[in-house]
Amino acid sequence: MPIKIHPVILCGGSGTRLWPVSRKDKPKPFLPLVGDRTLFEEALERASDTELFAPPMVVAGERHADLVEAQIGESCGHTIIVEPAPRNTAPAIALAAALLEPDDVMLVCPSDHHIADTDAFRAAAKAAAELASRDWLVSFGIAPTHPETGYGYLKRGESLPGGYRIDTFVEKPDRERAERYVAGGEHSWNGGIFAFRAGRLLDELEAHRGEMARLVRESVARGRREDSRFLPASAPFVAIEGDSIDYAVMEKTARAAMVPVDMGWSDIGNWAALKDALGSESDEAGNVARGPVDLDGCSDVLALSDGPRISVVGLEDVVIVVSGEEVLVTTREGAQRVGKLPGASSQ
Amino acid sequence: MPIKIHPVILCGGSGTRLWPVSRKDKPKPFLPLVGDRTLFEEALERASDTELFAPPMVVAGERHADLVEAQIGESCGHTIIVEPAPRNTAPAIALAAALLEPDDVMLVCPSDHHIADTDAFRAAAKAAAELASRDWLVSFGIAPTHPETGYGYLKRGESLPGGYRIDTFVEKPDRERAERYVAGGEHSWNGGIFAFRAGRLLDELEAHRGEMARLVRESVARGRREDSRFLPASAPFVAIEGDSIDYAVMEKTARAAMVPVDMGWSDIGNWAALKDALGSESDEAGNVARGPVDLDGCSDVLALSDGPRISVVGLEDVVIVVSGEEVLVTTREGAQRVGKLPGASSQ
Numbered sequence: 001m002p003i004k005i006h007p008v009i010l011c012g013g014s015g016t017r018l019w020p021v022s023r024k025d026k027p028k029p030f031l032p033l034v035g036d037r038t039l040f041e042e043a044l045e046r047a048s049d050t051e052l053f054a055p056p057m058v059v060a061g062e063r064h065a066d067l068v069e070a071q072i073g074e075s076c077g078h079t080i081i082v083e084p085a086p087r088n089t090a091p092a093i094a095l096a097a098a099l100l101e102p103d104d105v106m107l108v109c110p111s112d113h114h115i116a117d118t119d120a121f122r123a124a125a126k127a128a129a130e131l132a133s134r135d136w137l138v139s140f141g142i143a144p145t146h147p148e149t150g151y152g153y154l155k156r157g158e159s160l161p162g163g164y165r166i167d168t169f170v171e172k173p174d175r176e177r178a179e180r181y182v183a184g185g186e187h188s189w190n191g192g193i194f195a196f197r198a199g200r201l202l203d204e205l206e207a208h209r210g211e212m213a214r215l216v217r218e219s220v221a222r223g224r225r226e227d228s229r230f231l232p233a234s235a236p237f238v239a240i241e242g243d244s245i246d247y248a249v250m251e252k253t254a255r256a257a258m259v260p261v262d263m264g265w266s267d268i269g270n271w272a273a274l275k276d277a278l279g280s281e282s283d284e285a286g287n288v289a290r291g292p293v294d295l296d297g298c299s300d301v302l303a304l305s306d307g308p309r310i311s312v313v314g315l316e317d318v319v320i321v322v323s324g325e326e327v328l329v330t331t332r333e334g335a336q337r338v339g340k341l342p343g344a345s346s347q
Numbered sequence: 348m349p350i351k352i353h354p355v356i357l358c359g360g361s362g363t364r365l366w367p368v369s370r371k372d373k374p375k376p377f378l379p380l381v382g383d384r385t386l387f388e389e390a391l392e393r394a395s396d397t398e399l400f401a402p403p404m405v406v407a408g409e410r411h412a413d414l415v416e417a418q419i420g421e422s423c424g425h426t427i428i429v430e431p432a433p434r435n436t437a438p439a440i441a442l443a444a445a446l447l448e449p450d451d452v453m454l455v456c457p458s459d460h461h462i463a464d465t466d467a468f469r470a471a472a473k474a475a476a477e478l479a480s481r482d483w484l485v486s487f488g489i490a491p492t493h494p495e496t497g498y499g500y501l502k503r504g505e506s507l508p509g510g511y512r513i514d515t516f517v518e519k520p521d522r523e524r525a526e527r528y529v530a531g532g533e534h535s536w537n538g539g540i541f542a543f544r545a546g547r548l549l550d551e552l553e554a555h556r557g558e559m560a561r562l563v564r565e566s567v568a569r570g571r572r573e574d575s576r577f578l579p580a581s582a583p584f585v586a587i588e589g590d591s592i593d594y595a596v597m598e599k600t601a602r603a604a605m606v607p608v609d610m611g612w613s614d615i616g617n618w619a620a621l622k623d624a625l626g627s628e629s630d631e632a633g634n635v636a637r638g639p640v641d642l643d644g645c646s647d648v649l650a651l652s653d654g655p656r657i658s659v660v661g662l663e664d665v666v667i668v669v670s671g672e673e674v675l676v677t678t679r680e681g682a683q684r685v686g687k688l689p690g691a692s693s694q
Contacts (some may be wrong), residue, residue: 020658293687297681308672311367313687314681318662320674327654327669329676334644334661341658344643 004054005129005195006106007047008096011060011068017270019344020326021304030067030110033268034277040071040111044167048076049108052097052126057094057099058081065229068078084219084234086241088191090249093115094205094216102199103119103127106178108245110192114277116264124261127162128195136165136257136309137204137250138195141188143262147178150269150336152190154258164254188258191265194245201249208252215240270335271319271328273329275302291322349408351401352476353453354394355443357388358407358415359433364617366691368651369674376458377414378387380615381624387418387458393465394456395423399473404446405458406439412576417534422575424568431566431581434589436522436539441563442579449546450477457539461624463611470650475542484551484597485510485542488535494525497616497683499537499593501605513603516593524681535605538612541592548596554601562587572593615648617682618666618675622649638669 004227013272015027022028027042035043047053053079061066066081072078093108100106107125115121115324128138141164149172157167169190171183181187205213222233250256266277278288287295291305296313303310305322312320319335320330326343338344362374362489369375376387382468384392394400402424409416412429419425428442442453447453454472463470475485488501496519504514516537520528528534552560562583569580613624625635634642638652643660648655652669659667666682668675673690685691 003406032524044580067666098376101423118407123482296684305674308674309690310674310676311685313677313684314678316678318676320676322655322674327655327657327667327674328650329657329662329665329667331661337660338658341643341660343658 003105003129003133005047005052005125006054006096006100006104006198007043007255008093008094008106008108009047009056009058010089010108011058011064011075011111012083012092014091016339016344018268018274018347019341019347020323020328020339021306021321023324024347025063025065026114027064027067028268030064030071033274034195037272038071039114039268040068042114044072044076046115046121047107049122051345052122053107054104055079057081057096058111058189059096061086069228078228080229081239081326082229082231084232084237087237087240090205090209090247091216091237091240093196093245094195094202094213095220095237097196097198097201098216098220099230100198101180102197102202103133104198105132106196106198106201108192108194108265111268112267114264114266114268116266117262118264120261124259124263125206128193128259131160131163131259132195132197132200134198135200136163136255137253138159138200138259139166139250139258140191141166141258141260142191142194143260144182144187144189147175147182148175148189149175149178149328151267153178153187154190155187156258156260159255160257163257163259166250166258167250169256188260190246190267194250195259198213202248204253209243209248211219212240212243214247248293252278269275270338271302271321271330272335273334275300275332278302306334350452350476350480351445352399352472353401353545354390354403355440355453355455356387356390356403356405356458357436357455358405358458359430359436359439360409363686363691363694366617366685366688366694367670367675368653368668370671372410373414374411374459375615377411377418378436378619380621381461385418386461386615387415389461390456390458391419391423393462393468394454394472396469400454400467401451404428404443404453405608406443406619408433414691416575427576428681429576429578431579431584434584434587436592437552437556437590437594438559438563438584438587438588440541440543441549441560442567442584444543444545444548445563445567447545449544450480451545451550452544453545453548453572455539455541455543455613458494459565459614460538460540461611461615463607463624464511464555465609467610471606471610472542475606478507478510478604479542479544479547482544482547482603482643484508484548484600485595485606486513487540488513488605488607489538489612490607490687491529491534491536492528492554492565494522495536496520496522498614500525500528500534501537502534503605503607506602508605510604513597513605516598518601535607536612537593538614542606543598551596551600555677556595559587559590559595576626607684617685618668618677619679619682620689622647622666622679625649 157165
């Protein structure tokens with residue numbers, strides 16, 4: 001019988017880059033950005049095959065626990081781990097690991113990504129789980145489609161069954177290096193999807209970030225269950241010095257591996273990325289409209305409204321978003337700066 | 348003692364080109380588009396010097412009579428002529444003429460224009476009134492600042508005291524001809540500002556559009572006063588076949604004259620024209636903002652909001668208007684097509 005994979009769905013993030021639709025109270029994972037389902041619902045659905053996956057664990061802040069519950073709908077045997085405070089990904093993942101059996105294999109999935117090809121995701125999940133069960137710490141290595149300078153890259157090393165050792169972790173490169181990586185074929189994007197054996201992950205955390213491991217253990221030991229929720233003890237968790245799983249473990253372990261995957265992945269990191277992900281909804285001029293929108297002589301325009309009508313004349317390659325009492329108009333270039341706008345940062 | 352000029356302020360127009368701010372219920376004249384005062388208030392103010400001007404007559408539709416009254420504020424001895432139906436400028440002007448004494452000189456002023464230089468306006472008004480008192484039918488000939496293809500042009504003929512005969516009326520020219528007109532110096536824009544001796548105007552109307560003249564006379568004879576309002580009889584007025592004063596009289600009379608004037612005139616015919624008229628309010632990058640607006644890396648952007656915040660990133664030379672439940676985004680080119688948008692034409 002094949003191993004069952006324990007999906008660990010992370011619902012963090014402050015939701016400023018897709019402002020004003022994404023807000024702190026209802027960030028990106030909980031919005032139906034692509035298609036009718038939210039990104040969180042898509043993440044659940046991808047891991048819903050009970051042949052392959054155990055019931056999901058969801059790590060979310062208290063502010064979003066009710067949203068998570070509502071979008072899960074009927075119980076699927078899930079657990080919601082309510083983070084007492086945001087402490088980045090390493091403590092969040094370690095909480096889940098500490099609630100699993102040491103030999104359980106966990107698949108860490110951010111919930112703010114869109115993945116077009118579910119079959120490719122599942123195949124990679126199986127390969128990653130196999131490696132994880134042999135005590136590799138496995139990252140999905142996403143086939144880069146363009147020389148993105150906003151992501152970290154993984155350079156593949158020697159071959160492993162179903163994957164590769166990771167030779168190097170590359171921080172966000174400059175444009176020139178990113179172009180070489182895409183052309184060279186040895187680098188993948190680090191998309192934040194990981195497979196671990198729970199016990200091994202905790203051992204590695206103990207080795208590299210002992211204090212964090214101790215505080216996570218204490219949070220779990222002193223935590224309590226309430227129906228489907230697990231509430232870690234607040235005091236020790238809040239005392240953790242937060243860090244990403246990449247810095248805390250992946251870049252330090254001797255057993256970092258990667259599974260290459262090409263699955264139509266997008267982190268929908270800004271409005272331009274969403275427009276690209278919505279390509280299939282566009283009209284013949286490349287426009288995508290949601291809500292009451294009138295376009296005259298426009299091309300490559302993304303216009304979204306939650307109520308007021310948007311009328312656009314003669315524009316090209318811009319994004320217009322009307323949400324609540326906010327109106328955003330940005331170019332593709334400008335989309336990267338949306339999170340820094342007064343409206344986005346002062347929520 | 349110099350003649351007193353009777354200002355006749357026309358408040359017609361359907362207000363679609365500056366939609367969504369300008370609406371049928373509150374069109375362009377009644378909006379504070381440039382500065383703090385509405386264009387109608389500016390028109391009143393320009394003709395408020397009692398040394399030079401008699402109390403104003405305002406011609407407006409019933410729909411706007413209360414707005415007119417409210418923006419006039421305290422009575423200044425004005426008369427509001429309430430048009431029973433819109434029949435273009437010739438009948439509107441003739442109504443006012445019929446209520447004046449034959450030797451009164453009237454100055455017809457549209458209320459949807461902005462004039463930056465009031466002194467130049469007054470000087471031209473005096474010159475035009477002088478010519479009108481000698482039975483010339485006088486148009487302001489506005490110094491063209493660019494090869495506009497949306498206006499009619501006046502070609503000057505032989506010299507008159509303070510002005511010229513009009514040699515030719517030119518319909519909206521094509522671009523090439525407009526460029527020649529601007530370069531040549533013999534052509535002016537026909538801005539819709541006229542001076543007439545009231546009796547002469549009615550005589551000319553009688554000669555060229557006898558039926559219109561008769562129906563206007565009948566509307567006035569059977570009309571009635573109510574406080575400051577004059578209500579022409581509806582039945583004869585509605586029966587008029589509407590026409591502009593240009594077609595009905597100016598292009599037919601043998602005594603058409605013009606007074607050249609350079610007074611910072613704009614008809615604010617679309618959003619791009621308003622942006623130009625607001626040039627003095629712009630920041631160093633040429634942006635003009637009204638209401639809650641955040642701009643990042645923008646130039647030559649006009650952003651107006653009546654409530655919701657507008658955030659703009661990386662745009663150049665666009666107009667963004669938020670008004671009521673409508674959001675408009677247009678380029679300079681596109682501004683000419685705003686009146687044809689579903690939102691503007693279906694009010």
